[in-house]
Amino acid sequence: MRVVVPYGAADPKTRLSPVLDAGERRALAAAMCRDVCEAVQASGGDPEVLATATGRVPVDAPVRRDERSLTAAVNAVLAATEDDVAVVMADLALATPDALGRLFDADGEVVLAPGLGGGTNALVCRHPAFRVDYHGASVRDHRAAAREVGARLRELDSFRLATDVDDPSDLAEVLLHGDGEAREWVADRFDLAVDGGRVGVARTGN
Amino acid sequence: MRVVVPYGAADPKTRLSPVLDAGERRALAAAMCRDVCEAVQASGGDPEVLATATGRVPVDAPVRRDERSLTAAVNAVLAATEDDVAVVMADLALATPDALGRLFDADGEVVLAPGLGGGTNALVCRHPAFRVDYHGASVRDHRAAAREVGARLRELDSFRLATDVDDPSDLAEVLLHGDGEAREWVADRFDLAVDGGRVGVARTGN
Numbered sequence: 001m002r003v004v005v006p007y008g009a010a011d012p013k014t015r016l017s018p019v020l021d022a023g024e025r026r027a028l029a030a031a032m033c034r035d036v037c038e039a040v041q042a043s044g045g046d047p048e049v050l051a052t053a054t055g056r057v058p059v060d061a062p063v064r065r066d067e068r069s070l071t072a073a074v075n076a077v078l079a080a081t082e083d084d085v086a087v088v089m090a091d092l093a094l095a096t097p098d099a100l101g102r103l104f105d106a107d108g109e110v111v112l113a114p115g116l117g118g119g120t121n122a123l124v125c126r127h128p129a130f131r132v133d134y135h136g137a138s139v140r141d142h143r144a145a146a147r148e149v150g151a152r153l154r155e156l157d158s159f160r161l162a163t164d165v166d167d168p169s170d171l172a173e174v175l176l177h178g179d180g181e182a183r184e185w186v187a188d189r190f191d192l193a194v195d196g197g198r199v200g201v202a203r204t205g206n
Numbered sequence: 207m208r209v210v211v212p213y214g215a216a217d218p219k220t221r222l223s224p225v226l227d228a229g230e231r232r233a234l235a236a237a238m239c240r241d242v243c244e245a246v247q248a249s250g251g252d253p254e255v256l257a258t259a260t261g262r263v264p265v266d267a268p269v270r271r272d273e274r275s276l277t278a279a280v281n282a283v284l285a286a287t288e289d290d291v292a293v294v295m296a297d298l299a300l301a302t303p304d305a306l307g308r309l310f311d312a313d314g315e316v317v318l319a320p321g322l323g324g325g326t327n328a329l330v331c332r333h334p335a336f337r338v339d340y341h342g343a344s345v346r347d348h349r350a351a352a353r354e355v356g357a358r359l360r361e362l363d364s365f366r367l368a369t370d371v372d373d374p375s376d377l378a379e380v381l382l383h384g385d386g387e388a389r390e391w392v393a394d395r396f397d398l399a400v401d402g403g404r405v406g407v408a409r410t411g412n
Contacts (some may be wrong), residue, residue, distance in 0.1 A: 197323065
């Protein structure tokens with residue numbers, strides 16, 4: 001199976017701007033991408049980074065560049081590949097080899113791992129006609145797209161793959177459940193902030 | 207296995223107040239509790255509602271009343287039960303028989319299903335000395351508590367069990383992934399609101 005990890009390096013993670021400056025956001029995005037690639041490798045896969053923006057990709061894995069939109073770049077891979085393809089987002093800081101193994105092993109011609117808020121954080125495609133569209137509530141659109149081409153659809157129930165790191169509150173999930181470089185990076189700068197309801201983060205004194 | 211579903215009926219889901227009035231919050235909480243009990247039944251379990259507040263419990267399942275705190279009420283059950291005990295929160299509107307089956311079947315003397323923001327949305331206890339504490343980042347505390355009593359710990363990786371319905375944004379998850387009474391209730395009142403980033407909800411015209 002070909003495992004593609006899309007990575008937009010130029011100005012990543014803008015929704016983290018309230019708590020991280022541009023350099024920090026680039027550093028965290030790179031750390032997460034390395035963690036994801038390592039988890040793919042540990043699950044037995046060979047990750048290939050799909051860089052959808054200019055800029056250095058500081059990851060020890062083959063890099064393919066396609067500076068069109070995420071959707072266009074992924075669809076170009078799907079169209080050009082006869083083998084099964086997995087697409088795993090680079091900001092899944094909680095991804096483990098186990099969770100990715102469940103994804104890769106799930107049967108179904110299209111396997112979707114939903115993200116929080118309607119995204120599609122990871123997928124496996126084993127159907128020649130299936131194409132992605134990452135705008136809006138993409139998991140809903142991908143279900144419809146799979147039905148449209150007659151692909152057997154399966155959804156993977158994984159909290160670790162559902163949790164992409166987009167909003168400041170996601171940094172709490174990294175502290176609570178991560179165990180890679182990104183977790184260490186966040187822990188150097190933030191503590192959990194517990195004050196009723198869901199836990200958040202607060203900058204540490206450093 | 208004894209399956210306990212804690213349910214605080216008096217003024218539930220206060221964090222949904224920005225979008226739902228008190229009567230609506232009670233109706234949604236009751237619908238979710240019925241959905242959870244049905245999913246437990248469909249997975250082969252016999253749910254028992256643990257009512258931690260006064261008020262009617264409009265659910266077709268045995269009800270045990272204990273109006274102390276959630277923590278005290280659950281610990282009383284754990285102390286009084288020699289059999290294995292599962293504790294499944296009543297607001298897991300995405301829970302399916304499959305996800306609950308994975309929880310009940312997971313080995314480990316303590317099995318934790320983390321919730322978003324550090325909660326513990328469901329657990330299985332097969333160790334006589336383990337006790338809960340639902341304050342703060344409870345999943346972290348429950349890991350420590352399991353270690354302290356020497357219980358073999360396992361965590362269940364489930365998006366469906368991680369998603370409790372507490373914040374308005376969770377209503378979007380119900381629309382996207384639910385299929386029970388609660389989903390229908392939310393769909394009668396809200397639409398998905400897609401505007402970049404994670405999807406939210408907006409009141410419909412009704």
